[in-house]
Amino acid sequence: MKNPSLADPEFLDRVALDEELTRVFEKCHDCRRCLPLCPSFPSLFDAIDGHDLEASRLTPVETREVVDLCYQCKLCYNHCPYHPPHEWALDFPKLMTRAKLVQAKEDGLPWADRIGAQQDRMGKVSCRTAPLTNAAFKNRAVRLLMEKTTGIDRRWPMPEYQSRPFSQQLDRRDAGAVHAERVILFTTCFVEYSEAETAWAAVQVLEHNGIGVEGGYNACCGAPFLHGGDLENARRNAQKVVAHLAPRVRQGLKIVVPGPTCSLQLKQEYPELLGSDDALLVAENTMDLGEYVFGVAVAKKLDREFPKRIGKVAYHLPCHLKAQNIGFRSKQILGLAADEVVMVEACSGVDGTWGMKARHYDESLKICEGLIDAIEAAEPDRVATDCPLSALRIEERTGHKAVHPVVLLRDAYGLGPGGEESL
Ligand code: SF4
Ligand code: SF4
Ligand code: SF4
Incomplete structure (x- = not known):
């Protein structure tokens, strides 16, 4: 069955998955449109080229590499003219998720991946011990140990935890x-x-x-x-x-x-x-x-008086907003308050926890080069992104503090820090 839903028993069936992988890989190899989008496609095309153009001959290791290099940015879904309702029903990101789920069912989940996904457990403990945790994250020995246990690269700029959620x-x-x-x-x-x-x-x-x-x-x-x-x-x-x-x-x-x-x-x-x-x-x-x-704003209920200048803004459009097909809403709102908005449509290479992992870190840095170059070329007064993980990457690579667009709106209204920061 083409592109079954999660509820379908075929979804987690290895034989059905392998058939679907071959079907989709063949179509992609013929098309090659997504070649520049991410490392997953070049790895796929090289592997098929190495097997006399036969996708069905990919080894499990080669397939696993293609799956592992997909960081779920979802860009290839909208980029693909054959996504549903086209009769081919190609959904490459979903197929990669499906392959990961089947792999995990067969082999179990790596310890580091299990720990790394426990956001609430880690967040609650880190808030309770914030001064200690934040100091520990700056310690090289702790980061090395963390890399070994959670897989998070020692270079990844960990966020500062607050003492209260x-x-x-x-x-x-x-x-x-x-x-x-x-x-x-x-x-x-x-x-x-x-x-x-x-x-x-x-x-x-x-x-x-x-x-x-x-x-x-x-x-x-x-x-x-x-x-x-x-x-x-x-x-x-x-x-x-x-x-x-x-x-x-x-x-x-x-x-x-x-x-x-x-x-x-x-x-x-x-x-x-x-x-x-x-x-x-x-x-x-x-x-x-x-x-x-x-x-x-469209309902004419947004105050458009912005007493404070926020100057020229470089705005990063995150992949997962693009995937929502809702237009460039944050850019349009910033346009009401800023002197100029330069929109940067490029991936930060973080995408959830993928780009923090030691095994992907160097690849992830290569992916974000376009974003970093474009922000630096814009010479902005302020930098905005809706994605908090991209913000960490932008700050790490450019030295510009990147904030959510709503923070710039707050500043443009002259409202100043709120909540506990204002006490
Ligand atoms: S996902 Fe679609 S557009 Fe991309 S390479 Fe495959 S067939 Fe082509
Ligand atoms: S979802 Fe993103 S990373 Fe995954 S295959 Fe598509 S373009 Fe590549
Ligand atoms: S997707 Fe959002 S809520 Fe979920 S783990 Fe990431 S930041 Fe947290």
């Missing part, structure tokens, strides 16, 4: 004004544990425009589990998040997400992962934060 910070503040319109902020694990500035900026900007914000984070969206091949935990996390959010969506609230990998996960993966009405309800009512703010 954002949801707890939000619970402690005065309720303030009551707003007729409200949204749920699904902060994402990254923002929840180490980037509260983005969440507070979202609260400030939305409240400034008459929209109340409720906390909505109860668990990581599960993307690292899915990308790593851990179907059971990916489903478990999706179930937790959906159970938490669906009843509030039924009360009329939208879910707003300040992270494109996570918004993509809720929108696109949950319905297939869970196959439930509630998952569909959550998916249909989830919006990326930039997408939501743009909607507020």
Whole structure:
């Protein structure tokens, strides 16, 4: 069967998978359109060339290499003219995820991948011990040990953990004004544990425009589990998040997400992962934060008076926003407040945990070269990206602090840091 869904028993069947891999690999080899997109395609085409152009003769090691080099940026899906509803129904990213899941079913998951995907466990412990953890992450011996146990490269710029997760910070503040319109902020694990500035900026900007914000984070969206091949935990996390959010969506609230990998996960993966009405309800009512703010502007409810200058902005469009086919919403919003916005459409090579891993780190640095060069060439006053992991990479490589676009909007309104930072 072509491109079966996760619910189909064929999805995790090795024989069916191998047939589908051969079918898709043959089509891709004939087409070659995705050659420049990522290292996965060159590796595939070289392997097929080495077997007299017969995709069916790829060895398991060669296939595994193609799968391992896919970092789920999803760019090849939209790039491919043969994706569904075309009769060939090619979905290369989904096929790579499927192959990872089958591999994990057969061989088990590597210890490092299992540990590396435990975002909540790591986030909660790191917040509780923030001063110690943050200092430890700067220690070379600790980073070497971490590389051995979790697979995270010693060079990866670990984020600074806050001493209190954002949801707890939000619970402690005065309720303030009551707003007729409200949204749920699904902060994402990254923002929840180490980037509260983005969440507070979202609260400030939305409240400034008459929209109340409720906390909505109860668990990581599960993307690292899915990308790593851990179907059971990916489903478990999706179930937790959906159970938490669906009843509030039924009360009329939208879910707003300040992270494109996570918004993509809720929108696109949950319905297939869970196959439930509630998952569909959550998916249909989830919006990326930039997408939501743009909607507020379109409805003529966004204050367009920006008393502070933010100058020239280099804006990085993350792959997982592109994959959502929602247009360039953050760029358009920034355009209301900035002197100039230079949009950079290039991959940061991080994509979840793929680019942090020691086994991919050098490849990941090569992938991000275009992004880094374009940001430097723009000579910006400020740098923005919706993706918090890309922000770490941009800062590491350019020295520019990259922030979520909503932080620049906050600054343009002259609102200053919010939440615990303002105390
Ligand atoms: S995914 Fe589609 S566009 Fe890309 S190489 Fe394969 S067939 Fe061509
Ligand atoms: S999803 Fe991205 S990394 Fe994976 S094969 Fe497609 S273009 Fe390459
Ligand atoms: S995709 Fe988002 S919520 Fe999920 S692990 Fe990554 S940052 Fe966290």
